[in-house]
Amino acid sequence: MNEMSLPRPNNLDSFWMPYSDNRHFKGTPRMLARAEGMSYYTPEGREVLDGTAGLWCCNAGHGRREIVEAIQKQAAIMDFAPTFQLGHPIAFEAAARVAEMTPAGLDKVFFTNSGSESADTALKIALAYQKARGQAQRVRLIGRERGYHGVGFGGMSVGGIGGNRKQFGAMLPYVDHLPHTHDPARNAFTKGQPEHGVELANHLMDLIALHGDTIAAVMVEPVAGSTGVLVPPKGYLERLREICDANGILLIYDEVITGFGRLGTDFGAERLGVTPDIMTMAKGLTNAAVPMGAVATSNEVYDTVVNNAPAGIELFHGYTYSGHPLASAAAIATLALHREEDLPGRARAIEPYWQEAAHSLRSAPGVVDIRDFGLIAGIELAPREGKPGARAMDVFRKCFDDGVLVRVTGDIVALSPPLIIEKPHVDRIFGTLSDAIHAFA
Numbered sequence: 001m002n003e004m005s006l007p008r009p010n011n012l013d014s015f016w017m018p019y020s021d022n023r024h025f026k027g028t029p030r031m032l033a034r035a036e037g038m039s040y041y042t043p044e045g046r047e048v049l050d051g052t053a054g055l056w057c058c059n060a061g062h063g064r065r066e067i068v069e070a071i072q073k074q075a076a077i078m079d080f081a082p083t084f085q086l087g088h089p090i091a092f093e094a095a096a097r098v099a100e101m102t103p104a105g106l107d108k109v110f111f112t113n114s115g116s117e118s119a120d121t122a123l124k125i126a127l128a129y130q131k132a133r134g135q136a137q138r139v140r141l142i143g144r145e146r147g148y149h150g151v152g153f154g155g156m157s158v159g160g161i162g163g164n165r166k167q168f169g170a171m172l173p174y175v176d177h178l179p180h181t182h183d184p185a186r187n188a189f190t191k192g193q194p195e196h197g198v199e200l201a202n203h204l205m206d207l208i209a210l211h212g213d214t215i216a217a218v219m220v221e222p223v224a225g226s227t228g229v230l231v232p233p234k235g236y237l238e239r240l241r242e243i244c245d246a247n248g249i250l251l252i253y254d255e256v257i258t259g260f261g262r263l264g265t266d267f268g269a270e271r272l273g274v275t276p277d278i279m280t281m282a283k284g285l286t287n288a289a290v291p292m293g294a295v296a297t298s299n300e301v302y303d304t305v306v307n308n309a310p311a312g313i314e315l316f317h318g319y320t321y322s323g324h325p326l327a328s329a330a331a332i333a334t335l336a337l338h339r340e341e342d343l344p345g346r347a348r349a350i351e352p353y354w355q356e357a358a359h360s361l362r363s364a365p366g367v368v369d370i371r372d373f374g375l376i377a378g379i380e381l382a383p384r385e386g387k388p389g390a391r392a393m394d395v396f397r398k399c400f401d402d403g404v405l406v407r408v409t410g411d412i413v414a415l416s417p418p419l420i421i422e423k424p425h426v427d428r429i430f431g432t433l434s435d436a437i438h439a440f441a
């Protein structure tokens with residue numbers, strides 16, 4: 001495409017940008033106008049290598065023809081049809097394809113439009129399940145410090161990020177939190193899963209002692225991404241699963257970023273060897289080409305909610321766009337690509353190279369920890385005195401100006417490239433990042 005023909009904004013005033021420093025951005029905008037394969041292009045035509053798969057979502061790389069054509073074709077056949085008391089074929093097909101990919105037994109799929117909606121849907125299903133099986137007193141939801149489950153009131157409340165909550169009042173009642181698993185004193189610079197911290201799962205026993213049989217579900221990310229790549233200690237998820245099973249509590253995984261090949265397997269559950277009862281997903285489901293999220297539940301959860309309901313609607317929940325035709329088409333095409341190109345296999349094959357490249361930054365000035373798992377890496381920088389986050393933001397801006405997109409959260413640089421990445425891309429990402437870290441030492 002001729003770069004001159006790309007759309008250019010004529011004013012930046014109206015768009016209230018999400019999770020952004022609007023005042024800074026609008027003073028010095030950094031724009032993306034086109035994307036293809038491993039790269040974005042600015043309106044001026046400058047290439048920026050994508051070290052973050054957009055926002056952890058374009059796992060198959062950008063502008064994939066198969067997905068684009070599936071969306072175009074579906075738009076011409078049927079733009080929209082409701083899924084309340086009606087159906088359209090490709091929503092069912094998309095659900096079946098997702099169910100083929102989720103761990104055995106998690107075979108029922110509820111569609112949403114985002115990770116946030118998936119989180120709230122999963123929590124609502126957990127409550128409905130407990131009520132349906134005669135445990136209506138189980139109204140309590142347990143999250144974890146530093147957990148991110150999107151921005152709905154459910155996900156925000158069960159999530160454990162103070163900064164995301166401080167503007168918004170009282171949150172959901174009946175929520176409690178496990179401690180996070182980040183332990184740099186014992187685990188700094190670990191490659192893959194840390195050795196120390198399995199005992200942190202036992203805090204769930206303390207919460208059970210406190211709250212008795214009022215806990216409905218525990219929700220965690222298999223690998224926490226948004227708060228800076230926190231990889232679960234060895235044995236931790238196994239122990240959580242054990243305690244949940246012994247105490248009538250559902251285990252929910254938020255797989256919004258760990259799903260669809262990111263950890264070298266279809267879902268994080270497979271790589272980590274521990275299967276939840278309910279799993280959320282979004283992002284990689286459609287390669288982010290059309291917004292879509294989903295919640296997969298065990299057959300037991302579905303059967304209990306559906307079969308114990310009086311005749312009529314069984315779950316009073318749903319979105320106008322649940323199973324939207326364009327999103328369903330995008331999902332079907334994405335999951336086909338995922339299989340044909342064995343994206344999890346590609347991620348697995350390059351993971352050792354990625355890991356070594358990430359850990360090669362260990363001696364760079366001000367690097368205090370490096371974490372990685374699958375095709376994720378987190379590089380933690382020492383904060384500047386009195387200015388948390390400022391250093392990483394400088395690094396982010398320099399990387400962008402030098403042609404590599406990274407993501408920062410606090411003083412942590414988080415990387416999660418498309419799974420089609422090759423070794424020269426890996427070298428360029430970490431080379432550019434290293435230069436930026438040195439520049440702001």
Ligand SMILES: Cc1ncc(COP(=O)(O)O)c(C=O)c1O
Nearest residue numbers: 114115116148149150254256257
């Ligand atoms: C684990 C997790 N859950 C939920 C969300 C929210 O997804 P969305 O922004 O699509 O609502 C995210 C987004 O990054 C996430 O990482």
